[in-house]
């Protein structure tokens with residue numbers, strides 16, 4: 077049975093389109109999830125002053141490069157949104173895939189980093205610093221992957237000119253994932 | 269054309285669709301209709317309540333007759349006892365109170381009460397139920413893995429919960445945690461739907477203060493849930509890693525901190541009690557207005573108070589940890605905030621009582637349950653103030669006094685609140701009335717035994733009886749005949765109460781098929797759900813309603829009828 | 839649709855962000871802790887605010903969306919302040935009560951004092 081959206085979806089008593097409003101709520105709920113993890117990490121970090129030594133074994137170069145990659149991919153997805161609202165479907169489609177490409181590069185760099193660290197003996201079990209490092213960046217990585225999958229699905233619609241506002245919604249989510257990284261970067265890489 | 273105008277245009281040209289009769293699967297199993305999803309949540313919740321009730325029966329029998337054969341279960345081993353109390357608590361809170369009060373009522377009522385045809389994201393709604401169902405399956409299967417179900421208490425404190433050499437359930441513990449985490453995801457998805465729907469999809473003309481209290485309560489509860497559960501989800505991931513992989517987030521030997529989990533748990537856990545409380549308060553508000561034919565006293569005050577309570581509920585969590593070795597200065601702070609939070613709750617109860625004052629009260633079954641809610645919850649709240657004082661809590665913590673306290677809050681919420689709602693909205697859900705006489709028998713058969721169970725437990729708690737003990741015969745101080753007779757009395761009261769649920773179930777099932785036809789508005793109520801046919805068809809309303817006034821205009825002077833539906837122009 | 843808003847020059851914002859990233863890496867190289875904290879975390883906040891304002895369009899979004907997000911952060915701060923007195927002080931011995939032993943030690947060693 078084909079699904080028809082209810083009239084409720086099109087209503088907008090707040091003047092914010094329903095999809096975007098829901099995206100904001102998703103972001104709120106994600107803020108407390110990531111935030112909870114980060115707050116736990118910060119408390120441990122302040123308590124265990126010896127963690128600075130461990131933090132110096134993460135690669136600032138790789139972290140910085142990945143920050144750059146994510147910032148650039150954020151630029152691409154906002155350009156995709158701009159193109160989509162101008163109904164330039166081809167351009168929107170292209171920028172979405174540039175963003176996905178950015179996500180790929182991010183993940184590749186991340187996995188090289190992990191391999192490097194594990195081969196130097198810094199694993200999930202070395203101590204709680206490394207446990208936090210792997211759990212937090214791993215959770216972030218899962219969000220990157222989820223974002224890429226959703227973008228790929230949305231891009232199909234964009235090609236047909238359907239559901240264009242979704243480009244904006246996934247953009248908001250992607251920027252959020254970017255912002256999370258903006259904080260993980262100093263927390264795990266710079267502060268020593 | 270702005271968004272709002274374009275919707276108005278499409279809505280006015282909207283005609284009632286004549287759907288083909290959908291097949292069984294898409295109608296009952298994979299439905300996206302909010303009412304069907306609400307029913308799915310409700311029936312799953314009822315089944316879980318039966319499982320949780322059965323567990324309570326088994327461990328109460330063990331406490332009254334330690335070591336003896338329990339009819340319908342067998343002999344209770346210490347490990348089984350731990351698992352039974354753990355899963356009883358977890359089931360009643362996460363798989364009964366949450367799905368029934370928030371998910372079932374929220375799904376069924378929100379679109380109807382705000383006058384739209386469905387949730388704004390019906391498919392996410394369906395996904396939410398499906399994830400919830402998976403969490404149920406994971407939980408139930410965790411009882412049957414080697415080692416049995418998790419037995420580290422519903423609060424899952426490490427190191428007991430984190431290391432299988434302590435809890436002896438290497439598979440049960442992670443599965444339990446996974447089930448809880450899945451359940452959280454399901455309710456996050458559901459909550460986002462509730463909030464967005466209420467914010468955006470209200471009927472034309474329905475302004476902020478025209479929203480029924482029930483809807484407000486569910487939305488505020490969803491907000492509280494969303495804001496409090498995040499850190500615990502992160503904490504649950506950490507605990508899962510500790511359990512299954514051997515990380516040491518909560519293990520002090522390697523620099524971890526078990527008290528961190530307690531903070532994470534109660535930072536969620538205390539707001540959670542308000543998450544389930546608020547929808548019950550909402551249902552009670554609707555019922556007392558209708559059955560005393562009076563306007564809700566101080567609608568706005570109740571609303572603001574609810575917001576205040578919600579915010580305050582984030583400031584009290586460490587009152588559960590007074591003797592966990594927390595910083596004593598923080599214990600002071602949390603004592604003060606805990607005592608403060610009883611003020612807004614009391615204020616709400618006063619507003620409800622003021623609503624009753626001078627009304628023409630009609631003691632139908634839903635009204636009886638609503639009044640019982642006020643009375644019983646009051647006892648729960650008052651005993652909470654004792655526990656909130658950190659000095660007294662040194663003695664009371666983890667005794668049956670605490671247990672009785674929170675059962676005097678949770679039972680009114682999860683059970684009495686549920687019965688209030690089901691007796692009240694049954695006509696809307698199934699188009700027929702439930703039997704009044706049997707309803708009243710069920711009411712007294714539930715309320716009297718309830719008090720007989722838990723009042724003695726206050727006494728036992730004050731005598732020093734600790735929670736989570738397998739066999740009190742091992743403690744000479746507690747094995748005296750006086751105290752033991754109280755235990756036996758409580759156990760038999762529980763059995764009586766469970767037996768009195770049978771008339772309810774029969775009444776429920778028979779009324780679905782044979783009850784008197786209800787018509788649209790059997791209670792002569794104002795809110796929008798009563799303007800839809802009973803049961804409402806797919807799409808709910810023949811014509812989407814427009815709202816002209818607040819929801820509680822009962823007995824307005826100068827009007828012939830003593831009610832004034834929200835959608836009547838005059 | 840409401841996304842027919844004017845689009846700012848995104849490339850320019852991206853360039854500023856990249857420049858800030860550069861500063862946040864160079865700053866800590868000075869090795870002064872205060873500078874590290876300000877450049878690393880201060881700039882992270884600025885970058886996040888810029889991404890939020892211009893890329894997520896919070897600058898032209900309804901005001902309360904901003905409040906929504908901020909409320910979530912406040913709750914996190916609350917959690918930090920309620921929890922840190924324990925976690926920051928914990929030597930993994932929250933449940934050990936040292937005072938009886940201390941009292942004991944003091945009575946024992948009372949004679950040898952001064």
Ligand code: HEM
Pocket residue numbers: 423541542544545587588606607609610613648649650651652653655656657661664665666670673674677678681
């Ligand atoms: C008037 C407001 C309330 C106050 C002042 C209050 C206070 C407390 C305190 C201080 C404790 C901890 C006692 C201890 O463990 O030693 C406690 C336990 C508990 N309360 Fe309340 N409470 C209130 C309302 C509620 C409500 C509305 C609910 C449920 C809906 C509730 C459910 C619980 C539960 C489940 C526990 C025990 C958790 C456990 O240890 O397993 N309380 N309460």
Ligand SMILES: [Cu+2]
Pocket residue numbers: 537538541584585587588
């Ligand atoms: Cu509490």
